Amino acid sequence: MMGRNHVLVGMAGWLVAAPPLAAAFGDPLTAGEIAAGTLLCGGTALLPDIDHPNSTFAHTLGPITQGLCSFVGAISGGHRQKTHTLVFAALMGVGAYFLLQLGWWAVFGLFFLCGSWALRLLGPTKIKYALFGVGIPVIAGGLAWYIADTFEPQWWMVWAVVGGSIMHLAGDIVTKGGVPLLWPLPGRISLGMMQTNGVIEQVLTPVLSVLILWLGWTYVGGDITAWFDGLRASVTA
Numbered sequence: 001m002m003g004r005n006h007v008l009v010g011m012a013g014w015l016v017a018a019p020p021l022a023a024a025f026g027d028p029l030t031a032g033e034i035a036a037g038t039l040l041c042g043g044t045a046l047l048p049d050i051d052h053p054n055s056t057f058a059h060t061l062g063p064i065t066q067g068l069c070s071f072v073g074a075i076s077g078g079h080r081q082k083t084h085t086l087v088f089a090a091l092m093g094v095g096a097y098f099l100l101q102l103g104w105w106a107v108f109g110l111f112f113l114c115g116s117w118a119l120r121l122l123g124p125t126k127i128k129y130a131l132f133g134v135g136i137p138v139i140a141g142g143l144a145w146y147i148a149d150t151f152e153p154q155w156w157m158v159w160a161v162v163g164g165s166i167m168h169l170a171g172d173i174v175t176k177g178g179v180p181l182l183w184p185l186p187g188r189i190s191l192g193m194m195q196t197n198g199v200i201e202q203v204l205t206p207v208l209s210v211l212i213l214w215l216g217w218t219y220v221g222g223d224i225t226a227w228f229d230g231l232r233a234s235v236t237a
Helices: 003-024 031-044 047-051 063-076 086-102 104-121 125-131 135-150 155-173 199-236
Strands: none
Touching (some): 003 031, 003 104, 003 199, 031 155, 047 086, 086 104, 086 155, 104 155
């Protein structure tokens, strides 16, 4: 599955699963937490591709991250090997937990990186890089600053990281290549339903986009409307 759809699958997966699961466990998410978690889960849905030197993650810091991805790919057995497992997803969750113990800067850094990855892959490529490339880190930084000022490190951030990694695996399982999901047990799991960047995946992009917009408005639309109503009332007062 291509990076763009990994982000969309991560976002859609969070919106479908996180709010009802949190409510079922007696700790419902606020609209702000749902929105921030959607961004985080979408961004971290790219993490398993840390094994690929041409991935979005690899281009984050140029030669530094490209070298890191080449190293990870070499020690993990190549693309779609050990980083595409449930063990890797669990390790990402453990890493996120300890990272978030650092407080404000950890939240900012996590959301800045994930926001940058997600924004980089959403939207028409030519327009995005010609007119919006410089704005990506500015917008991601602004969002990350606001989120870090609004939310202290919380449990749902860890689960968004784990969820993003798992949604990446789910996206690759439906392709013909599959993933070694249950490593260290042998074998790969593949549903073989589509070819990477094939016709089915290209159709999936608008479907996921509509689903995200619909669910996002369902959970967050009321708060957005109330905010605009308050802003209009303060301006006209």
